[in-house]
Structures are given as C-alpha cells and as structure tokens.
Amino acid sequence: MEPKKTKPKAKGETAREDRLKAALKANMARRKAQAKARMAAQSGDAAARKDKG
16 A cells, blocks of 8 residues: 655645634634533523422
C-alpha cells in the first residue's frame, strides 16, 4: 500500500480550514453549554417536584 500523496495547500485553503476549525470549535462549545443548561434545568425541575410532593 502506497502512502497518500498530498499536494501543498494554498494560502486561501489554509485560511479557510482555520476559519472552519474555529467555527466548529465555537459551535461545539455552544452546544455543550446548551446541553449543560438543559441538564441543570431538568435536575432543578426534578428537585422542585420532590419539594412539592
């Protein structure tokens, strides 16, 4: 099996990859924060139900 040959990337291509990488990282951080907030809200609701019941 021969190793894959990759051609060097142009400046614009590298810049695009960097922008996409940064956008993906920001998106993942936002989704993680949303999931964390949802879990906190659900556990808060469960605790409130226990106190009332």
